[in-house]
Amino acid sequence: MTYAKTADFTPTQQELARLAKALAHPARIAIIQLLAAKKSCISGDIAAELPLSRTTVSQHLQELKALDLIRGDIDGLTVCYCLNVELLRRVQAQFADFFAEATTGFDCAC
Amino acid sequence: MTYAKTADFTPTQQELARLAKALAHPARIAIIQLLAAKKSCISGDIAAELPLSRTTVSQHLQELKALDLIRGDIDGLTVCYCLNVELLRRVQAQFADFFAEATTGFDCAC
DNA sequence: ACACTATGTCGTATGTTTACGTCATACTAC
DNA sequence: GTAGTATGACGTAAACATACGACATAGTGT
Numbered sequence: 399m400t401y402a403k404t405a406d407f408t409p410t411q412q413e414l415a416r417l418a419k420a421l422a423h424p425a426r427i428a429i430i431q432l433l434a435a436k437k438s439c440i441s442g443d444i445a446a447e448l449p450l451s452r453t454t455v456s457q458h459l460q461e462l463k464a465l466d467l468i469r470g471d472i473d474g475l476t477v478c479y480c481l482n483v484e485l486l487r488r489v490q491a492q493f494a495d496f497f498a499e500a501t502t503g504f505d506c507a508c
Numbered sequence: 509m510t511y512a513k514t515a516d517f518t519p520t521q522q523e524l525a526r527l528a529k530a531l532a533h534p535a536r537i538a539i540i541q542l543l544a545a546k547k548s549c550i551s552g553d554i555a556a557e558l559p560l561s562r563t564t565v566s567q568h569l570q571e572l573k574a575l576d577l578i579r580g581d582i583d584g585l586t587v588c589y590c591l592n593v594e595l596l597r598r599v600q601a602q603f604a605d606f607f608a609e610a611t612t613g614f615d616c617a618c
Numbered sequence: 619a620c621a622c623t624a625t626g627t628c629g630t631a632t633g634t635t636t637a638c639g640t641c642a643t644a645c646t647a648c
Numbered sequence: 649g650t651a652g653t654a655t656g657a658c659g660t661a662a663a664c665a666t667a668c669g670a671c672a673t674a675g676t677g678t
Contacts, residue, residue, distance in 0.1 A: 406559035407534035418531035424517035434610045449516035480616030490607035497600035506590030
């Protein structure tokens with residue numbers, strides 16, 4: 399998301415787009431759901447539950463971590479990933495605001 | 509979103525990802541906000557308000573239209589785009605459900 | 619019919635994401 | 649220390665997204 403013209407939008411628009419992009423892959427949705435259900439939060443276990451290679455899952459985990467949506471606690475040899483529930487709540491509110499604005503428009507006059 | 513392995517996720521995960529992807533670009537966020545504020549719903553006017561070429565904006569409009577998030581009424585020479593508020597409300601609910609699930613998790617035990 | 623306007627379509631260059639194998643690192647257990 | 653395991657980092661091929669100029673289409677007004 400670093401195309402030249404991207405800079406010319408409002409910070410809010412860019413932030414929403416950035417967050418939406420984090421959710422724009424089923425694997426990342428699945429990871430968040432897994433962590434919420436806490437079936438497993440150890441990296442290897444997460445990878446084992448998804449139909450993707452461990453390398454690819456690790457990449458998706460890094461992407462979520464880059465936005466701080468999840469956090470990784472290193473515990474010896476294993477890494478345990480957890481949801482950043484605080485941040486998720488804020489993101490939730492941002493999307494809620496956006497949709498509220500979008501769905502309270504009158505019917506189009508055209 | 510048609511990489512080989514994408515098929516191996518649940519329909520819900522795929523649908524959420526597909527919707528998130530529609531919002532994963534500031535231009536598309538901006539278009540939805542513009543239509544909600546109804547500053548303009550004529551294709552050309554929308555393009556004029558964004559820092560992108562008319563062609564590129566048209567492409568983003570097609571993308572939103574492909575998911576039926578917006579609709580285009582042809583009126584003679586101009587095309588008037590409108591939000592599909594009904595669908596947006598359903599999408600809003602889907603995201604709300606997803607976030608509710610994600611944010612009600614206990615704190616991670618790790 | 620003719621010029622003009624508003625839009626979409628096509629081709630295409632460039633940048634980004636996805637997916638994965640291989641390698642490097644770092645901890646564990648013998 | 650050596651062997652083994654859990655991870656992340658690196659390299660890379662293929663798919664996809666973004667952006668835009670040039671062209672095609674279709675309506676408007678004269």
